[in-house]
Amino acid sequence: MARAPQHPEVSEFELQQVLEAIVDPVRRSIVQQLDAAGHDIKCGDFDIAVHKSTATHHFKVLREAGLIRQYYVGTSRLNALRRDDLDKAFPGLLDALAVG
Amino acid sequence: MARAPQHPEVSEFELQQVLEAIVDPVRRSIVQQLDAAGHDIKCGDFDIAVHKSTATHHFKVLREAGLIRQYYVGTSRLNALRRDDLDKAFPGLLDALAVG
DNA sequence: CTCGAAGTATGACTACTGTCAAACTATGGC
DNA sequence: GCCATAGTTTGACAGTAGTCATACTTCGAG
Numbered sequence: 001m002a003r004a005p006q007h008p009e010v011s012e013f014e015l016q017q018v019l020e021a022i023v024d025p026v027r028r029s030i031v032q033q034l035d036a037a038g039h040d041i042k043c044g045d046f047d048i049a050v051h052k053s054t055a056t057h058h059f060k061v062l063r064e065a066g067l068i069r070q071y072y073v074g075t076s077r078l079n080a081l082r083r084d085d086l087d088k089a090f091p092g093l094l095d096a097l098a099v100g
Numbered sequence: 101m102a103r104a105p106q107h108p109e110v111s112e113f114e115l116q117q118v119l120e121a122i123v124d125p126v127r128r129s130i131v132q133q134l135d136a137a138g139h140d141i142k143c144g145d146f147d148i149a150v151h152k153s154t155a156t157h158h159f160k161v162l163r164e165a166g167l168i169r170q171y172y173v174g175t176s177r178l179n180a181l182r183r184d185d186l187d188k189a190f191p192g193l194l195d196a197l198a199v200g
Numbered sequence: 201c202t203c204g205a206a207g208t209a210t211g212a213c214t215a216c217t218g219t220c221a222a223a224c225t226a227t228g229g230c
Numbered sequence: 231g232c233c234a235t236a237g238t239t240t241g242a243c244a245g246t247a248g249t250c251a252t253a254c255t256t257c258g259a260g
Binding site: 124126150151152153154157158172174175176 | 217218219220221222226227228
Binding site: 015016019020022023025090091092093095096097 | 115116119120122123125128190191192193195196197
């Protein structure tokens with residue numbers, strides 16, 4: 001289990017990578033659940049219809065694109081939406097996605 | 101050659117389909133060129149690095165998602181960005197994409 | 201210290217999608 | 231009528247991405 005997962009800086013965000021991340025319905029759902037909740041969510045507490053290992057893959061894609069920040073609390077991994085960072089890099093993008 | 105290509109109504113727009121359309125770099129480039137130009141552009145006048153038949157495919161995807169409107173003038177096919185319709189369906193989305 | 205819970209890593213499989221080539225269609229000009 | 235031009239259609243192919251199963255690691259509880 002990686003103790004300190006890699007997170008890109010805002011300056012490193014790439015639109016192409018962000019779009020590829022959110023185009024997947026499962027990942028977009030994860031982002032929307034985080035946005036709607038307004039608080040961080042454990043990997044296991046999301047409402048997604050895929051296998052655990054598949055979920056891990058999706059979280060990794062979201063993290064590497066800069067959409068979420070992940071950190072451990074005990075054996076659980078918590079996920080936070082990087083709203084401020086995303087608004088800085090791509091103003092309006094997140095809001096436009098929340099609609100659908 | 102289809103004389104009257106199908107275009108979806110604004111009410112039929114689907115975010116998933118729009119995202120799948122613009123996630124492709126070639127297609128996003130087409131949208132950005134249309135946006136930057138401010139006027140309609142012939143299929144053959146875009147600056148894209150793919151074969152003619154591949155371009156046809158991309159235009160079709162963009163059209164069916166509702167991003168562009170196509171109409172014939174002689175043997176040429178002109179492409180128009182459906183900015184107003186998109187702003188209605190997904191406010192802020194197009195602007196957020198123009199940034200990158 | 202042992203066990204269960206939470207998540208990760210790896211490998212295999214499938215399906216989709218972007219790509220090109222070649223043949224075809226439709227329009228306008230000569 | 232003929233030909234060049236613009237774009238479409240069809241088929242084939244390669245690469246990639248989402249998926250699951252299995253095995254593994256790490257942490258907390260008892």
